[in-house]
Amino acid sequence: MQCEICGGKAVTKAVVEGVPLDVCANCAGHGTEIKQPHARHVPEISESTINPDFSAMIKQARGKAGIERKALAEKLAVKESVLARIENGMRPDNATARKLEKALGIRLLGFSGDAVVQKQVLAEITLGDVVVIKKKRK
Template sequence: MNCELCGKVMDRYHEVIIDGVTMKVCHDCAKYGKEVTRKPLTVQREQTPHPLQPRNFVHVSPPPPPRRRTSDDVDDADEPIVDFGKVIKKRREEMGLSQEELANKLQEKKNVVAKIEREEIKPDKQTARKIEKVMGVRILEKVQ
């Protein structure tokens, strides 16, 4: 075996820690590190529980019941009216609000409000209901 520090061939080695690294070195190089002392390993037996002691069990709860569909999930019959963008823009101007002010009241982005007014996008049900509540106009109608 060779010394890991100087490379000298050795019969017996010393296990030392040099700069935080454990190395197998010769007797001459052992002075540069701290000798590693090995503790004898002891095997611990697992203790078997006493027959009269209660055992710990993990309680597994049953899975939750399937989620019921809400009216929003089932009711797909609400659609925006034909000229919803014009109605929203007219009402916004009557209220004296800018697109940015309306967007803040609706908690939406200004770009979303602008696209809805230009009818580039249709508002989803949640946004449409917010518009109806804040502006006091009906933009959703039932479709059979």
């Protein structure tokens, strides 16, 4: 990248007479240097780490605490219909899941999925299992 004033190697951006330009260190003094904000990487827990049985856990915890859906929705600052959809199986976003964890005292996020999963061994499937043969009528 070249300095747009002198042609040297540009290292920063500066506003010179109202125009943002790529400039070298020497020419940066002719205007106001634009500070580039550092990009912050905040690791986000992916939705795949939400416990697969989250809807039943939320219903059970809400019932155990004796909180009505409307009261919990107000406490979480979400609509009652959104809470109803979450209880019926819609995955909550991470922020809502954290609010639910805090309000109900349950653990929804951070599910590792390392639980024992039983796999059913299927017999080898043959073409005859898949295809239904129709007999031609004469």
